[in-house]
Amino acid sequence: MSAASPEGDLAIHTHRLTKAFGQRKVVHGLDLAVPYGSVFGFLGPNGSGKTTTIRMLLGLAAPTSGSITVLGRPMPSAALEVLPGVGALVEGPAFYPFLSGRANLMRLDAANRRADPATRARRVDRALDTVGLGRAARLAVHAYSLGMKQRLGIANALAVRHQLLVLDEPTNGLDPQGTREVRSLIASLAGQGTTVFVSSHLLGEIEQMCTHAAVMSAGNRVAQGTLAELRSGGAGRVRVNTPDGPAARAVLAGLGLAPEDGAGAGTLAEGGDDAVVRAPLAAGAPEPERIVAALVDAGVRVRGFAVERPSLEERFVELTGEGFDVAQ
Amino acid sequence: MLPNSGAPHRAGSRGGLLASELALVFRRRRTWAMLLALGAVPVLIALAVRLTSGPPAGRGPAFLDRVAGNGLFVALVGMLVSIPLFLPLTVAVVAGDTIAGEAGNGTLRYLLLAPASRARLLLIKYAAAAAFCVAATAMVALCGVGIGLLLFPAGPVALLSGDTIPLGESFLRLGLVTAYAAVSLLGLAAVGLFVSTLTDVPVGAMAATAVLSVAAQIMGQLPQLDWLHPWLFTEHWMGFADLLRQPVLWDSFGENAALQAGYVLLFGGLAWARFATKDILS
Numbered sequence A: 001m002s003a004a005s006p007e008g009d010l011a012i013h014t015h016r017l018t019k020a021f022g023q024r025k026v027v028h029g030l031d032l033a034v035p036y037g038s039v040f041g042f043l044g045p046n047g048s049g050k051t052t053t054i055r056m057l058l059g060l061a062a063p064t065s066g067s068i069t070v071l072g073r074p075m076p077s078a079a080l081e082v083l084p085g086v087g088a089l090v091e092g093p094a095f096y097p098f099l100s101g102r103a104n105l106m107r108l109d110a111a112n113r114r115a116d117p118a119t120r121a122r123r124v125d126r127a128l129d130t131v132g133l134g135r136a137a138r139l140a141v142h143a144y145s146l147g148m149k150q151r152l153g154i155a156n157a158l159a160v161r162h163q164l165l166v167l168d169e170p171t172n173g174l175d176p177q178g179t180r181e182v183r184s185l186i187a188s189l190a191g192q193g194t195t196v197f198v199s200s201h202l203l204g205e206i207e208q209m210c211t212h213a214a215v216m217s218a219g220n221r222v223a224q225g226t227l228a229e230l231r232s233g234g235a236g237r238v239r240v241n242t243p244d245g246p247a248a249r250a251v252l253a254g255l256g257l258a259p260e261d262g263a264g265a266g267t268l269a270e271g272g273d274d275a276v277v278r279a280p281l282a283a284g285a286p287e288p289e290r291i292v293a294a295l296v297d298a299g300v301r302v303r304g305f306a307v308e309r310p311s312l313e314e315r316f317v318e319l320t321g322e323g324f325d326v327a328q
Numbered sequence B: 001m002l003p004n005s006g007a008p009h010r011a012g013s014r015g016g017l018l019a020s021e022l023a024l025v026f027r028r029r030r031t032w033a034m035l036l037a038l039g040a041v042p043v044l045i046a047l048a049v050r051l052t053s054g055p056p057a058g059r060g061p062a063f064l065d066r067v068a069g070n071g072l073f074v075a076l077v078g079m080l081v082s083i084p085l086f087l088p089l090t091v092a093v094v095a096g097d098t099i100a101g102e103a104g105n106g107t108l109r110y111l112l113l114a115p116a117s118r119a120r121l122l123l124i125k126y127a128a129a130a131a132f133c134v135a136a137t138a139m140v141a142l143c144g145v146g147i148g149l150l151l152f153p154a155g156p157v158a159l160l161s162g163d164t165i166p167l168g169e170s171f172l173r174l175g176l177v178t179a180y181a182a183v184s185l186l187g188l189a190a191v192g193l194f195v196s197t198l199t200d201v202p203v204g205a206m207a208a209t210a211v212l213s214v215a216a217q218i219m220g221q222l223p224q225l226d227w228l229h230p231w232l233f234t235e236h237w238m239g240f241a242d243l244l245r246q247p248v249l250w251d252s253f254g255e256n257a258a259l260q261a262g263y264v265l266l267f268g269g270l271a272w273a274r275f276a277t278k279d280i281l282s
Helices: A050-057 A081-086 A103-109 A117-130 A146-158 A177-191 A203-209 A225-232 A245-256 A287-296 A312-320 B017-026 B029-051 B072-082 B086-105 B107-113 B120-150 B167-195 B202-223 B240-244 B253-277
Strands: A010-021 A024-035 A037-042 A065-070 A073-075 A086-089 A164-168 A195-200 A213-217 A220-228 A238-244 A275-281 A302-306
Touching: A010 A050, A010 B107, A024 A050, A024 A195, A024 A213, A024 A220, A037 A050, A037 A177, A037 A203, A050 A065, A050 A195, A065 B167, A065 B202, A073 A081, A073 B202, A081 B017, A086 A146, A086 B107, A086 B253, A103 A117, A103 B107, A117 A146, A146 A164, A164 A177, A177 A195, A177 A203, A195 A203, A203 A312, A203 B072, A213 A225, A213 A312, A220 A225, A220 A312, A225 A312, A238 A245, A238 A287, A245 A275, A245 A287, A287 A302, B017 B120, B029 B072, B029 B086, B029 B120, B072 B086, B072 B120, B072 B167, B086 B107, B086 B120, B086 B167, B086 B202, B107 B120, B120 B167, B120 B253, B167 B202, B167 B253, B240 B253
Parallel strands: A037 A195, A037 A213, A086 A164, A164 A195
Antiparallel strands: A010 A024, A010 A065, A065 A073, A213 A220, A238 A275, A238 A302
């Protein structure tokens, strides 16, 4: 994982951040380091503490212990200086249903003392156009679909130019086009130098738009780093296609590897009499070329050999557990 | 004007958060329904008196027997009838909704992220609730004057002290009574603001506030609680008779204002203590 960076390079930095509701620890000793200019994916299954963490980052909830620095200032104590630089979408959009989309944004902009009232109408209209709501701007929000509300929530985060965007599940409820638009929007904002902190339980989303990510599981951060670091973090495996299954297993075991048993291990591949033998590449395992040499030396007929790296999805499941139950 | 039916309205295009908040309260259909209901109170009284021969002197609400002789008394009787229940009920709805309504709606977090400071938000919310107190009492008075002048003769008014004042000054006195009633409701609005910081369910805060205003009035009726009476925010609610003497006796106005100010400070402080550190999880 990435080495600890000096605080000055980090848009968000938390140290041993913990939040407990009564006895229940929702976030446990979280260390986050979000570099300026990154698109940082905050990944984790439902109930893993993502939204609670975001609430603390934005000063909506106070940490039980630990410290938070956002844009170089402590949170929540410096919230009024920090928040004008932060655009946010937290736990879904929320609006006054009887006001129009435009009126909703005007009200929230009026709440921001640093936002210039003279340019308010222009900035709000531009933000509405950016998310494709220009034509629905004067419709009451109760007539909006979930996806339109989501777009309006994103427009709210865009009405003022921010240094940092915190987007909690930004593509929730969006149709495929909307999802793609959000992704390209995030990319273009990042291209202009905005740091984007985006939470999601959708791995594909993170994989497609992020430069960095952290993975949460049951209130703990189980991984953090650049996407490349995260992918390589998991143990690779060697795969040998050979008609001499037992011999290959013996050679691998002799090299200190532990060939896998059970389904798929040593079974016949389709359309041939080759067995497929797999063994995880633990730290300290011999280089792949030495494994091949050893196999060939031992007379194993190697018909296929590969080093398999886990996909991010496999890593994600590996880190957060496979179960469907919401973590408690 | 009833907004919300067709075209959605705009709130605060140039003004600050206070302007936006006032627009939010006063362009809401619910607010207008409450104001219209309050306005209906003197109208019903006037119609009842006009369509019947009127009650014998000394029965019914105070001043009711004077209505037929002078239309201005419609406003006074309307105020008198509305103070114990109708006015506090509407104020409880608006004040109970202040913070809990935003929390229940989820908009509280976005206001705080805008960012509006918690102190500023609390002050603005209270200011809008106070503005509603003024609007609600003014509605009763204005509708009372309107229907009274329409259905009954108008002229110099005989005061409680026996003096008679000209019509112009009567309007002034009526304005004083309206101001007195509005001030009376400020303490309740502060109580509602505090209750509103305790929950994310606006209806709960509204009901609790309304119950408190009724409970305070009931306690005010129990002689066993004499020691408590001077501290009840409802204690001076019906005490505006001094404004109808010549010259005006300001004592009850002052006492009431001081009591309400105390409630505003106490419950405003409690609301701040609660809201300043509250985790916004809605």
